[in-house]
Amino acid sequence: MAAVIEIHDLHKTYHIGREMAVHALRGVSLSFDAGGFAAIMGASGSGKSTMLNILGCLDPPSQGRYLLNDADVARFDHERLAAVRNSEIGFVFQSFNLLSRTTALENIELPLMYNRSGLRMREIRARAMAALERVGLADRADHHPSQLSGGQQQRVALARALVNEPAVLLADEPTGNLDSHTTLEIMSVFQELNDQGILIIMVTHEPDVGAFTRRIIEMRDGRVIRDAPVARPVRAAEALENLPPESAAAP
Ligand code: ADP
Ligand code: MG
Numbered sequence: 116m117a118a119v120i121e122i123h124d125l126h127k128t129y130h131i132g133r134e135m136a137v138h139a140l141r142g143v144s145l146s147f148d149a150g151g152f153a154a155i156m157g158a159s160g161s162g163k164s165t166m167l168n169i170l171g172c173l174d175p176p177s178q179g180r181y182l183l184n185d186a187d188v189a190r191f192d193h194e195r196l197a198a199v200r201n202s203e204i205g206f207v208f209q210s211f212n213l214l215s216r217t218t219a220l221e222n223i224e225l226p227l228m229y230n231r232s233g234l235r236m237r238e239i240r241a242r243a244m245a246a247l248e249r250v251g252l253a254d255r256a257d258h259h260p261s262q263l264s265g266g267q268q269q270r271v272a273l274a275r276a277l278v279n280e281p282a283v284l285l286a287d288e289p290t291g292n293l294d295s296h297t298t299l300e301i302m303s304v305f306q307e308l309n310d311q312g313i314l315i316i317m318v319t320h321e322p323d324v325g326a327f328t329r330r331i332i333e334m335r336d337g338r339v340i341r342d343a344p345v346a347r348p349v350r351a352a353e354a355l356e357n358l359p360p361e362s363a364a365a366p
Contacts, residue, residue, distance in 0.1 A: 117185070119283060119314050120147040120170060125179035127165050127337075139165040140176070141337035147316060149282065152309040152348075154325035155318045157334035163318040164287055166334070170316060171206050171285045172199050201229055205276030205284045209291035211268045213260040219271045220256040223247060223278050246274035250304055266297035273304060277313075284308065286317040290324055296358060302327045303351035327351050 127140040139162045147153060155163045168174040169181065172188060181188040183199065191199065200206075213222050223243040227234060234242070247253050250270040260268050269289060276284060286305070290298040298321075306327060309315050317328065325331050326349045333341040 117149070118146040118182075119149050119184060120145075120316075121180075121182040122146075122170070122176075123180040123182075125166070125169065125176045125181065127162070127169065127174075128177045139337055140169075142179070143334075143337070143339055145332065145339065145342070147314055149314055150309070150312050151330060152305070152315045152328045153317070153330040153332055154328040155316065155332050155334060156320060156322070156325055157340075159320065161334040162337040163320075163334055165337075167285050167287050167316065167318050171204050172196050173206075201226055202279040203281050203283065205279070205281040207269065207272045207276050207284070207286045207289050209288040211260070211265075211272045211292075213268055213271055213275075215260050218257050218259055219252065219263065219274075220244065220247060222260075222271055223275045226275060226279050243274075243278055246278040247271070249277065249308075250274045264297070265293050266300055269293065269297075269301055270304065273301075277308070281313070283314045283316070286315065288318055288320070290319065290321070295323075296355075298324065299351045299355045299358070303355060306348075306351055 123144050125140050125143045126138070129137040129139055131137065143166060155166065157163055165174070169176050172191075175189070183203070214225075220240070220243050223246050224239050227239045227242055244253065244256065247256055250273050252267060252270045252274065255263060255267060260271070263271065290301055293301065302324065305315055305317070315328075319325055326345065328345055329348055330344050331341070332339055
């Protein structure tokens with residue numbers, strides 16, 4: 116199968132003032148096929164977010180090659196990079212990053228307004244609503260983020276990441292702020308999306324969460340120290356059913 120993402124000998128060095136250099140990545144080579152679901156794990160400071168930000172074209176590497184669908188990302192101009200970030204790759208973060216003064220639906224409409232597809236407002240609204248349905252939150256369309264639980268806010272962020280139907284979803288500690296029940300709900304949505312064929316690369320430092328993916332990549336000090344398939348990924352939907360009722364309370 117053709118790789119969607121291929122990185123070769125990626126390095127990232129952050130310079131702080133003139134004296135300090137932090138080598139966040141020290142030569143990482145990886146390849147991700149369509150339809151995969153990988154967890155990037157490792158201690159805090161091991162370079163996980165740095166790598167995800169490079170994969171998401173949010174930040175360039177200091178050295179090395181990044182091929183996205185066989186195209187060299189280093190050659191993309193600003194416009195092309197913006198298009199990748201808006202439509203080809205979806206991003207979700209630990210802190211949801213929703214606009215607080217707009218409704219769930221309006222948050223999801225934003226990427227559609229920026230993609231210059233010439234869509235009419237009615238079509239934009241319909242697509243945003245469909246994305247909200249996909250994450251099981253259609254009944255909260257008019258709520259503002261402050262009126263939603265953490266898990267619901269992350270679902271809105273997920274719908275926003277999906278609304279332009281990207282082939283790749285990148286997630287940086289998406290369950291980092293969520294309790295265990297809500298974590299299972301979000302992981303169950305991730306698994307459904309992956310079943311539909313979307314490539315997911317997720318940073319997490321929780322081993323429990325890694326068990327829901329198909330592949331675990333472990334980093335230490337800016338290098339990959341382990342890369343192995345998950346023999347039998349745990350199905351989050353089944354784990355949810357088996358939860359004792361007392362832990363099923365909403366946060
Ligand atoms: P992780 O996500 O695994 O916790 P990061 O990729 O955030 O790790 O960070 C890797 C290393 O790079 C850390 O030592 C961190 O302090 C450093 N780092 C990350 N971002 C920056 C930045 N913008 N400027 C300087 N140093 C940074
Ligand atoms: Mg991080």
